[in-house]
Each structure stands twice: as structure tokens, then as C-alpha cells.
Amino acid sequence: MDYQAVKNYCLAKPxxxxxxxxxxxxxxxxxxxxxxxxxxxxxxxxxxxxxCDPYRAQALRDLYPAVIPGYHMNKKHWxxxxxxxxxxASEIELMIDHSYSLIIRSLxxxxxxxxxxxxxxxxxxxx
Numbered sequence: 001m002d003y004q005a006v007k008n009y010c011l012a013k014p015x016x017x018x019x020x021x022x023x024x025x026x027x028x029x030x031x032x033x034x035x036x037x038x039x040x041x042x043x044x045x046x047x048x049x050x051x052c053d054p055y056r057a058q059a060l061r062d063l064y065p066a067v068i069p070g071y072h073m074n075k076k077h078w079x080x081x082x083x084x085x086x087x088x089a090s091e092i093e094l095m096i097d098h099s100y101s102l103i104i105r106s107l108x109x110x111x112x113x114x115x116x117x118x119x120x121x122x123x124x125x126x127x
Contacts (some may be wrong), residue, residue: 001092003083005089010048010104013029013031017029033045035103036099046082048092052102057078065086066083067095068082100127
């Protein structure tokens with residue numbers, strides 16, 4: 001996947017919003033005000049930071065050279081995925097789905113109830 005494909009996939013998530021709080025070089029994608037993806041480019045390579053369960057984060061880093069500890073993030077809970085075309089699109093999509101799922105499950109109760117009523121309980125199933 002390239003930068004634009006990842007951005008489009010993230011923005012297709014329910015309630016996903018695009019913001020640039022860190023300037024024009026870092027596209028932040030949020031749901032209900034909480035970020036689940038940061039897209040940027042570093043040294044000519046597009047990348048995306050994604051939230052991840054700590055055990056899963058380490059397993060992905062061990063498995064894929066394109067997955068590294070989160071750049072400028074809590075390295076225990078965030079991975080940076082280099083969009084260098086070494087990972088298949090479906091694997092990147094699963095990582096995005098997982099990040100989104102972790103964030104929506106951490107929302108305030110009222111926000112979770114709103115999303116559940118609007119989009120269904122399947123939104124909250126673990127990925």
C-alpha cells in the first residue's frame with residue numbers, strides 16, 4: 001500500500017477524521033478526537049504510526065523488517081509501519097483495523113454507546 005491508499009483506508013473507518021495538528025507533513029487520523037494513525041514521510045519513505053497491543057507489537061516487529069517501534073511515540077504501544085511495498089496490503093489493513101479497534105474500545109462510555117447504536121456492536125469486536 002502507498003501513502004494515499006493507507007490514508008483512504010483509514011478515512012473509510014466510521015467517524016474517522018483527518019487533522020494536521022503537527023503541521024502539513026503529518027496527517028493525523030482520529031476517531032472521536034483520539035488518534036489511531038499518523039501518516040508521514042521520513043527520508044523519502046512513507047510511513048504510518050499505528051497503536052498496537054504490546055505483545056502483538058513486538059511479534060510484528062520480529063516478523064516484519066518494515067515494522068519498527070513507533071517513531072516519536074510510546075514504543076511499547078505504537079508501531080511505525082514503513083510503506084516500502086514489502087508488506088501485503090491485507091497485513092497493513094489488519095494493523096490499521098487493530099489500531100482503530102483499540103482506540104474505539106478506549107473511548108468514553110457515551111461515545112462507545114453512540115458508535116454502537118449508529119454502526120453496531122461488531123465495531124467493538126477485537127481484531
